[in-house]
Amino acid sequence: ETGVTQTPRHLVMGMTNKKSLKCEQHLGHNAMYWYKQSAKKPLELMFVYSLEERVENNSVPSRFSPECPNSSHLFLHLHTLQPEDSALYLCASSQDRPQGEIEAFFGQGTRLTVV
Amino acid sequence: KNQVEQSPQSLIILEGKNCTLQCNYTVSPFSNLRWYKQDTGRGPVSLTIMTFSENTKSNGRYTATLDADTKQSSLHITASQLSDSASYICVAHGGSQGNLIFGKGTKLSVKP
Numbered sequence: 001e002t003g004v005t006q007t008p009r010h011l012v013m014g015m016t017n018k019k020s021l022k023c024e025q026h027l028g029h030n031a032m033y034w035y036k037q038s039a040k041k042p043l044e045l046m047f048v049y050s051l052e053e054r055v056e057n058n059s060v061p062s063r064f065s066p067e068c069p070n071s072s073h074l075f076l077h078l079h080t081l082q083p084e085d086s087a088l089y090l091c092a093s094s095q096d097r098p099q100g101e102i103e104a105f106f107g108q109g110t111r112l113t114v115v
Numbered sequence: 116k117n118q119v120e121q122s123p124q125s126l127i128i129l130e131g132k133n134c135t136l137q138c139n140y141t142v143s144p145f146s147n148l149r150w151y152k153q154d155t156g157r158g159p160v161s162l163t164i165m166t167f168s169e170n171t172k173s174n175g176r177y178t179a180t181l182d183a184d185t186k187q188s189s190l191h192i193t194a195s196q197l198s199d200s201a202s203y204i205c206v207a208h209g210g211s212q213g214n215l216i217f218g219k220g221t222k223l224s225v226k227p
Contacts, residue, residue: 043217103161103164
């Protein structure tokens with residue numbers, strides 16, 4: 001295990017549902033990230049939090065809403081999603097932004113299916 | 116545009132054989148190059164990180180090379196094992212925002 005835990009591992013939700021993805025890191029890192037991984041596409045960075053402040057939002061639709069209550073926890077709140085939002089959502093953490101040889105550690109991901 | 120291209124898209128080899136995966140990147144400014152292994156349904160796990168001044172780095176049976184002049188990297192796997200079956204993702208760190216830029220990955224299948 002990498003020290004980054006995501007729950008749930010699998011989620012099926014209807015387009016009118018509201019759900020949340022949770023990420024917890026036990027590594028003492030101060031930066032956390034949400035990525036989206038769709039089939040046959042590279043990982044896409046969605047949000048970056050550094051010291052609990054959102055420092056980056058890569059033109060993600062407002063139906064995705066992140067929350068970082070403290071440096072160990074990160075949430076992704078979902079509402080009125082579309083079928084094309086079905087993907088593997090990965091959380092990652094690092095000590096500061098990943099420059100030099102600073103490692104980024106990924107969780108196992110949440111496989112989201114929107115029906 | 117900052118991007119990372121990997122080849123081949125997929126590869127099947129027999130257990131015990133060697134293989135080499137390729138990566139070309141166009142990222143500016145460039146900081147470092149990473150290779151990750153991603154098992155099916157799991158998150159990526161780091162194999163190597165190389166800064167622009169490093170030419171080669173090994174991690175067990177995995178050896179990565181970097182040519183910062185031609186902007187190419189390779190990942191060589193020696194004496195493959197069934198557990199090497201996974202996607203291997205090349206990642207360049209850099210760009211104006213200093214983010215990780217991911218390739219689509221090479222899906223490796225090792226057959227007995």
